[in-house]
Amino acid sequence: MSSEQPILPKDAAAAEGKVNVQINGKWHRFPKGTRIADACNSVGVHVPCFCYHPKLSVAGSCRMCLVEQGMPPRLAPGATPTYNDDGYQTIQWMPRAIVACANTVAENMGIRTDGTVCREARRAVLEFLLTNHPLDCPICDQAGECKLQEYTADYGQPSHRFTEAKIKKGKNISIGPRVNLDQERCVLCRRCVRFMKEIVGEETLGVVGRGGHNAIACYPGKTLDSNYSMNVVDICPVGAMTSKDFRFKMRVWFLKSTPTIDVNCGTGTNINIWTREQQVYRITPRQNDEVNSCWMPDDHRLNYKYINAPERLLTPLIRTDAEAEQQPAAWEPLLRAVAEQLRLCKSSELAIIASARLTNEELYLTKHLADLLGIKALDIVPRMGESDGMLISADRNPNTTGAKLILGRDGSSLPDIVRGVKIGRIRSLIVLGEDVTAEAGISAEQLGELDYLLVVAHSESPTVRAADVVLPGVTFAEKYGTMINVTGRIQRLNRAIEPLGEARADWDILRALLQECGEATLKAVRATSSMDILEEMSEQFEALSGVTWANIGNCGRPVLETGVTIPLIEREKPRKS
Amino acid sequence: MTMTEQPDVIEVLAEAKPSPGEKYYPPFEVTPELTEKAKEYIAMYPEGKELSAVLPLIHLVQEKHGFICPQSVLWIAETCRSTPIHVQGIVSFYPGIRTRCPGKWHIRVCHTIACALSGGEELLTYICEKIGVDPKTMTDAEPMAVSEDGLWSIEAVECLANCGFGPNIMINDTLYSQMDRAKVDALVAEYSKKA
Numbered sequence: 039m040s041s042e043q044p045i046l047p048k049d050a051a052a053a054e055g056k057v058n059v060q061i062n063g064k065w066h067r068f069p070k071g072t073r074i075a076d077a078c079n080s081v082g083v084h085v086p087c088f089c090y091h092p093k094l095s096v097a098g099s100c101r102m103c104l105v106e107q108g109m110p111p112r113l114a115p116g117a118t119p120t121y122n123d124d125g126y127q128t129i130q131w132m133p134r135a136i137v138a139c140a141n142t143v144a145e146n147m148g149i150r151t152d153g154t155v156c157r158e159a160r161r162a163v164l165e166f167l168l169t170n171h172p173l174d175c176p177i178c179d180q181a182g183e184c185k186l187q188e189y190t191a192d193y194g195q196p197s198h199r200f201t202e203a204k205i206k207k208g209k210n211i212s213i214g215p216r217v218n219l220d221q222e223r224c225v226l227c228r229r230c231v232r233f234m235k236e237i238v239g240e241e242t243l244g245v246v247g248r249g250g251h252n253a254i255a256c257y258p259g260k261t262l263d264s265n266y267s268m269n270v271v272d273i274c275p276v277g278a279m280t281s282k283d284f285r286f287k288m289r290v291w292f293l294k295s296t297p298t299i300d301v302n303c304g305t306g307t308n309i310n311i312w313t314r315e316q317q318v319y320r321i322t323p324r325q326n327d328e329v330n331s332c333w334m335p336d337d338h339r340l341n342y343k344y345i346n347a348p349e350r351l352l353t354p355l356i357r358t359d360a361e362a363e364q365q366p367a368a369w370e371p372l373l374r375a376v377a378e379q380l381r382l383c384k385s386s387e388l389a390i391i392a393s394a395r396l397t398n399e400e401l402y403l404t405k406h407l408a409d410l411l412g413i414k415a416l417d418i419v420p421r422m423g424e425s426d427g428m429l430i431s432a433d434r435n436p437n438t439t440g441a442k443l444i445l446g447r448d449g450s451s452l453p454d455i456v457r458g459v460k461i462g463r464i465r466s467l468i469v470l471g472e473d474v475t476a477e478a479g480i481s482a483e484q485l486g487e488l489d490y491l492l493v494v495a496h497s498e499s500p501t502v503r504a505a506d507v508v509l510p511g512v513t514f515a516e517k518y519g520t521m522i523n524v525t526g527r528i529q530r531l532n533r534a535i536e537p538l539g540e541a542r543a544d545w546d547i548l549r550a551l552l553q554e555c556g557e558a559t560l561k562a563v564r565a566t567s568s569m570d571i572l573e574e575m576s577e578q579f580e581a582l583s584g585v586t587w588a589n590i591g592n593c594g595r596p597v598l599e600t601g602v603t604i605p606l607i608e609r610e611k612p613r614k615s
Numbered sequence: 616m617t618m619t620e621q622p623d624v625i626e627v628l629a630e631a632k633p634s635p636g637e638k639y640y641p642p643f644e645v646t647p648e649l650t651e652k653a654k655e656y657i658a659m660y661p662e663g664k665e666l667s668a669v670l671p672l673i674h675l676v677q678e679k680h681g682f683i684c685p686q687s688v689l690w691i692a693e694t695c696r697s698t699p700i701h702v703q704g705i706v707s708f709y710p711g712i713r714t715r716c717p718g719k720w721h722i723r724v725c726h727t728i729a730c731a732l733s734g735g736e737e738l739l740t741y742i743c744e745k746i747g748v749d750p751k752t753m754t755d756a757e758p759m760a761v762s763e764d765g766l767w768s769i770e771a772v773e774c775l776a777n778c779g780f781g782p783n784i785m786i787n788d789t790l791y792s793q794m795d796r797a798k799v800d801a802l803v804a805e806y807s808k809k810a
C-alpha cells in the first residue's frame with residue numbers, strides 16, 4: 039500500500055516544483071511546464087520538430103513531433119490510486135499520438151518515441167511532406183543541414199507512393215534584397231512568418247492559398263527587406279529561404295564552423311564563422327540568451343568580405359626615404375628597427391591612437407607599450423551611432439568597455455591628440471588598427487608631415503599608405519582574444535582561419551615590439567598565446583579576477599556593471615518567464 | 616511524372632484581373648457608410664481583437680462590389696489593424712471569396728459526388744455553352760469564367776447541402792435543385808430579362 043511508502047516520487051518531485059515523466063521506459067524529473075519536446079531532447083531522446091522554435095510562439099502545425107503519450111488511468115469515483123514498487127502509477131497509453139511541442143509534461147506521464155505509434159506517425163508525416171516536394175536536394179543550398187533530409191533519413195520511408203502530378207509553385211523568387219524563396223521546398227512551418235511578426239514586428243510574410251497550394255509570400259509591392267531578414271534563412275528548416283550571398287557558393291559539409299563574436303558593434307553578437315581552408319564563406323548567429331538570443335542583423339552578418347579581400351596586407355612594409363615607395367621587409371629586422379626608432383622619439387612628441395576594435399589583451403600590451411615609452415597621449419577612436427532598438431548597439435566599437443577598463447580611455451582625449459598632430463606638437467604617431475583619416479579626421483597630408491608613422495593594420499587604407507612602417511595585423515577571424523561588450527560581459531574571439539600571408543595576430547606584434555623595446559618584467563612579453571596575457575590581466579584587474587579563458591566559455595560571463603542593456607534581450611525576458 | 620503548371624503565387628496576387636462583370640457592380644470606394652459599417656463590425660469583438668473582423672469585412676465588400684480587389688485588401692488590413700499579406704492569406708484561403716469580379720448573375724454548379732453522379736458534370740458544360748463561356752478557362756488558379764457581356768459567370772463549387780435533390784445549382788443566392796437542360800434554359804431566359 040502506498041501509505042507504507044514514506045515519500046512517493048510524485049511528492050518528492052512536487053516539492054522541487056517538478057514532475058516525474060517516463061521517457062522510453064526511464065523515469066526523469068522535469069520542471070512543471072516544460073514542453074514535452076524540450077524534456078525529451080534534454081535527456082537525449084530526439085524529437086524531430088519543424089515548426090517549433092523556442093523563441094517563437096508555438097504553432098503545433100507540422101505534426102513532425104508526434105509522440106506516444108500515456109497517463110495513469112482515470113479513477114472510478116471513490117477509488118484511491120495504487121502505486122507500484124517504485125512508487126509510480128501504471129501508465130495507460132493513448133491510442134493516438136500527440137504533438138510534443140504544444141503539450142507540457144505532467145506527473146506520472148509516459149512518453150514513447152520508440153514504439154510503432156510514434157514511428158508510424160513520423161513516417162506518415164514525412165510521406166505527406168514529400169508528396170509535392172521537388173526533391174532537388176542535389177542543387178539545394180540547405181542540403182547537409184536540412185531538417186527534412188535528416189528526418190527523412192532517420193524516420194522516413196525509402197519509397198514514394200504518390201504518383202499524381204506534383205503541384206508547381208514559385209521557385210527562386212527574390213523575396214527580398216538578401217533572401218530568395220523556393221515555395222516548393224517549403225514545409226509551411228511558418229517559422230519565418232512568426233519570426234517577422236513576433237521578433238521583428240513587421241508582418242511582411244504570410245501564407246496564401248489553401249491545401250497543396252499553400253505558399254509563403256509577401257504582399258505585392260512589399261519585400262522582405264528588414265535588416266534582420268536573413269535570420270529567416272537560419273530558422274527555415276529546409277532550403278526554402280536561402281541567402282543570396284551564400285547561394286551556390288559552397289556545400290555546407292565542407293565548411294568548418296568556429297564559435298566567436300561579431301565585432302561590428304558593442305553588443306558582441308555571438309556568431310559562428312564558416313570557413314573552408316583560409317576562406318570565410320558565411321557568418322551565422324549563435325544562440326546566447328544574454329546577448330543576441332538566436333539572431334543577428336544582416337549588415338553585420340554580411341560584413342566579412344574584407345577578411346579575404348585583395349586589400350589585405352600580407353607583408354610588413356617600410357619606407358626608407360620620404361619620397362620612396364613602401365617596400366616589403368622581413369619581420370624581425372624591421373621590429374628591431376622600429377624599436378630603435380621609437381626609443382629615439384621624444385615621448386612628449388609621440389602619441390598612440392589605438393582602437394576599441396582591439397582585444398583586451400592587445401589593449402593591455404598597448405598600455406604597457408605606452409608606459410614603457412612614457413607616452414601620455416593615448417586614446418581610442420570612439421564610434422557612436424544610434425541603436426536600432428534591436429541588437430545593434432549605439433556604440434559601433436566592439437570593445438569600448440575593455441578600452442575604458444584597461445587603457446582608462448574612452449575617446450574623449452582623441453581630439454587633443456588630433457590637434458597635436460595638426461599643429462605639429464606630435465611628431466610621431468603609432469596607429470593601432472584604425473584608419474585615422476576616417477572618423478578621427480586627420481588628413482593624409484597631415485600624416486605625411488609627421489616624422490614617423492607606425493601603423494598596425496590588416497588592410498589598405500590612406501593611413502597605411504602614409505606610414506613609414508606598416509606591420510600587417512589580422513582581422514577578428516584570425517586571432518584569439520577577449521572583448522567586453524556594452525553590458526559588461528567578457529566574451530571570446532576564436533581563430534577561424536590562420537593569419538593570411540605573413541600577417542601576425544596584433545597581440546603578437548605588440549608583444550614583439552614590447553620585447554624589442556626592452557620590456558623585461560612583464561610576463562606577457564613571453565606570452566605564447568593571448569590566453570597567457572589574459573591570465574596576467576586577471577591578476578591585475580579586479581574586474582577580471584578569477585576570469586580564465588576556460589571559464590569565459592563560448593557564452594561569455596559578466597564582469598562589469600555598465601547599466602547598458604540590449605533592447606531585444608530586454609523584450610525577450612518577460613516572454614521567457 | 617508530369618507537373619501541372621502553376622503560376623507563381625506572388626504574381627497572381629499582384630495581377631489585376633479585369634472582368635466584364637465590373638459594369639454591374641459599383642467600383643470599390645471607401646465611403647462614410649462603409650467606414651460606419653466597418654466600425655459596427657469591429658465593435659462586435661472585444662477590444663484589441665479588430666483582427667477578428669477581417670472575415671466579416673471581406674463579406675461586406677464582396678457583397679457590395681462583387682469581389683475583393685487589391686485596394687479593398689489594403690483598406691481591410693488598415694481597418695482591422697492587420698497587414699495586406701494577412702488579409703490576402705484569408706482571401707486566398709476561401710474558395711468562396713473572389714479576387715475577380717463575377718457577372719451580374721453568378722452561377723455555382725455543385726460538382727461534389729451526389730450532384731456529379733446525378734448529372735451535374737454534364738450540366739456544367741451545358742450551362743457554359745448556354746451563357747457563352749469556355750469551360751477550359753476554369754482552372755485551379757482562376758476557377759470562375761465570366762461571359763463577355765458581363766451578365767453571367769460560372770464556377771464549379773463543392774456541396775451545396777442539398778444532396779438528395781441533385782443536380783443543384785445556385786444563381787447568386789438562390790438554390791435550384793433537380794436541374795436539367797430544360798430548367799437551365801428556362802432559368803437563363805428568366806434571368807436574362809431580370810433587371
Ligand code: SF4
Nearest residue numbers: 224225227228230274
Ligand atoms: S519558408 Fe521555411 S521557415 Fe518559412 S514556412 Fe517555409 S519551411 Fe518554414
Ligand code: FES
Nearest residue numbers: 098100101103139
Ligand atoms: S514541431 Fe510540434 S507540431 Fe511542429
Ligand code: FES
Nearest residue numbers: 725730775777778
Ligand atoms: S453534392 Fe451537390 S448538394 Fe451535396
